[in-house]
Amino acid sequence: MHPASSVILFTTSAGVGYGLLFLLxxxxxxxxxxxxxxxxxxxxxxxxxxxxxGLLASTFHLGHPERAWRALSQWRSSWLSRExxxxxxxxxxxxxxxxxxxxxxTADDAWAVAGLLAAxxxxxxxxxxxxxYASLETIRQWHNRWVVPVYLAFALMTGALWLxxxxxxxxxxxxxxxxxxxxSVLLAWGLKLVYWRAVDGDTGxxxxxxxxxxxxxxxxxxxxxxxxxxxxxxxxxxxxxxxxHADKLRRIALAVGFAATxxxxxxxxxxxxxxxxxxxxxxxxxxxxxxxLERWLFxxxxxxxVMLYYGDRAA
Amino acid sequence: MTSLPAxxxxxxxxxxxxxDTCVGCQACVVNCKEWNTxxxxxxxxxxxxxxAEPSGAWLNRVHTFEAGDGAAGRTVHFPRSCLHCExxxxxxxCPTGASYKRAEDGIVLVDETMCMGCGLxxxxxxxxxxxxxxxxxxxxxxxxxxxRIYNExxxxxxxxPACVATCPARARHFGDLADPESGVVKLVAQRGGMDxxxxxxxxxxxxxxxxxxRRDRTGTTGAPAALENAAPDGGFLGWLDRALSx
Ligand code: SF4
Ligand code: SF4
Numbered sequence: 281m282h283p284a285s286s287v288i289l290f291t292t293s294a295g296v297g298y299g300l301l302f303l304l305x306x307x308x309x310x311x312x313x314x315x316x317x318x319x320x321x322x323x324x325x326x327x328x329x330x331x332x333x334g335l336l337a338s339t340f341h342l343g344h345p346e347r348a349w350r351a352l353s354q355w356r357s358s359w360l361s362r363e364x365x366x367x368x369x370x371x372x373x374x375x376x377x378x379x380x381x382x383x384x385x386t387a388d389d390a391w392a393v394a395g396l397l398a399a400x401x402x403x404x405x406x407x408x409x410x411x412x413y414a415s416l417e418t419i420r421q422w423h424n425r426w427v428v429p430v431y432l433a434f435a436l437m438t439g440a441l442w443l444x445x446x447x448x449x450x451x452x453x454x455x456x457x458x459x460x461x462x463x464s465v466l467l468a469w470g471l472k473l474v475y476w477r478a479v480d481g482d483t484g485x486x487x488x489x490x491x492x493x494x495x496x497x498x499x500x501x502x503x504x505x506x507x508x509x510x511x512x513x514x515x516x517x518x519x520x521x522x523x524x525h526a527d528k529l530r531r532i533a534l535a536v537g538f539a540a541t542x543x544x545x546x547x548x549x550x551x552x553x554x555x556x557x558x559x560x561x562x563x564x565x566x567x568x569x570x571x572x573l574e575r576w577l578f579x580x581x582x583x584x585x586v587m588l589y590y591g592d593r594a595a
Numbered sequence: 596m597t598s599l600p601a602x603x604x605x606x607x608x609x610x611x612x613x614x615d616t617c618v619g620c621q622a623c624v625v626n627c628k629e630w631n632t633x634x635x636x637x638x639x640x641x642x643x644x645x646x647a648e649p650s651g652a653w654l655n656r657v658h659t660f661e662a663g664d665g666a667a668g669r670t671v672h673f674p675r676s677c678l679h680c681e682x683x684x685x686x687x688x689c690p691t692g693a694s695y696k697r698a699e700d701g702i703v704l705v706d707e708t709m710c711m712g713c714g715l716x717x718x719x720x721x722x723x724x725x726x727x728x729x730x731x732x733x734x735x736x737x738x739x740x741x742x743r744i745y746n747e748x749x750x751x752x753x754x755x756p757a758c759v760a761t762c763p764a765r766a767r768h769f770g771d772l773a774d775p776e777s778g779v780v781k782l783v784a785q786r787g788g789m790d791x792x793x794x795x796x797x798x799x800x801x802x803x804x805x806x807x808x809r810r811d812r813t814g815t816t817g818a819p820a821a822l823e824n825a826a827p828d829g830g831f832l833g834w835l836d837r838a839l840s841x
Binding site: 281341342343345347350351352353354357358359364415485488490491492493497499500501503504505506507512513516517584585586590 | 664
């Protein structure tokens with residue numbers, strides 16, 4: 281599948297924002313993070329900014345962005361619609377929670393409820409995003425039970441990494457948030473390895489023989505394609521990345537997103553003062569970059585069943 | 596409304612495509628483009644149609660496959676367009692309500708005034724039956740020529756899809772696949788009509804007729820086993836043959 285930069289920016293950036301919102305919505309009402317104005321402004325500004333940037337980016341590739349509001353109408357059947365609805369609704373408790381924190385410097389009572397609801401909204405939105413992909417049976421690398429856990433884990437990881445960075449920059453930093461960041465790095469990439477192993481071993485259920493109904497005659501090979509130039513289908517779904525490049529890119533994603541991020545976040549735990557703060561920021565940056573690479577691969581390695589009509593052997 | 600009709604449509608209009616007789620001439624492809632670029636509701640646009648790398652939205656594509664090897668093998672021309680599935684995943688994924696399946700005849704359509712051009716339905720279709728109209732910014736697909744089959748301004752015999760009307764090999768048949776008396780249903784029963792990718796459960800309405808089995812032994816045709824002797828020994832022809840052979 282074509283790795284459109286708008287969709288990679290959308291899922292990565294919204295993942296950062298929702299991960300961060302989820303943690304803030306839980307940690308501030310429970311008193312793990314103090315309800316201080318400047319910290320709130322930075323943390324909620326970052327969370328809502330990343331979410332809004334992501335949602336905005338998701339409209340870039342639309343043929344008619346001005347009709348995007350219509351996407352809120354079909355939540356009964358469509359995961360994309362559900363995602364839109366939950367994303368919009370989540371702004372309400374998130375906004376109230378932000379006002380309580382930044383304006384009134386409190387996260388008690390009703391403000392606490394708003395925080396918890398915002399955390400819930402963040403969680404459900406990421407599940408919906410993942411389900412857009414996981415519900416597509418036509419793409420076996422997406423229609424896989426590890427897709428939702430991986431999306432959740434990466435949102436948690438990038439959210440925790442940025443939380444740790446923000447706490448270091450606007451306060452003394454806290455041990456629990458640094459440890460959470462390191463642990464989420466292990467969790468996210470551990471799940472990603474499980475996912476890669478699952479999709480590598482999955483050969484699919486369809487073949488050119490079942491796609492054409494010609495199995496009785498033997499192996500089916502494409503003799504003449506139906507058009508001489510690329511069409512929408514080939515541009516959108518025929519994107520392929522050579523196996524050896526995919527392996528190399530997986531290693532680069534692991535080096536940047538996992539190894540470097542884990543080292544930086546461990547340094548943030550072990551040091552203090554400005555070295556810890558810079559390590560936490562570097563961890564957040566490399567973790568986000570690694571996530572964008574992971575997302576790029578999620579698209580580039582995915583193959584659509586229509587390619588059976590264009591020479592693929594399995595889907 | 597992108598939920599599928601609650602009940603199975605009573606009429607299920609669709610195509611039956613004969614892989615035995617299709618000659619791969621692309622006439623249906625061209626006539627489909629011709630009708631749909633001029634008809635309802637907006638052109639089927641092309642990008643750089645006169646440049647070296649033209650590209651555009653087409654609703655019907657004909658591939659050519661080789662199946663099997665040697666004497667048992669076949670070259671099969673294979674038209675591919677929307678199959679108007681009963682379990683149309685392209686419809687249920689649509690977030691805007693632009694994609695829908697009609698309860699009255701099972702035809703799957705896109706309302707181009709509502710489509711936001713997200714492309715998700717094209718991802719959801721296993722058969723690659725939907726193509727984005729890049730200039731129009733909306734998704735295009737086979738409409739089964741609803742603007743022909745119900746068009747009272749056309750003479751009755753022309754009320755069939757453009758691809759069916761134009762096929763010189765009579766490889767395309769249109770009708771109601773829910774009506775046991777219809778010609779298409781009989782054809783499917785007679786020739787063992789099949790679903791594409793049945794393992795995926797989309798339940799296509801359109802059926803494909805497999806190539807007929809190869810006929811090795813043709814039996815006697817009534818022709819003489821050998822040709823007539825051109826140089827008989829006697830008679831006028833014999834004399835003529837000798838005279839001319841000299
Ligand atoms: S062939 Fe594709 S576009 Fe047509 S109804 Fe089936 S899933 Fe939808
Ligand atoms: S491209 Fe149009 S018809 Fe297809 S899913 Fe998006 S809004 Fe619906």
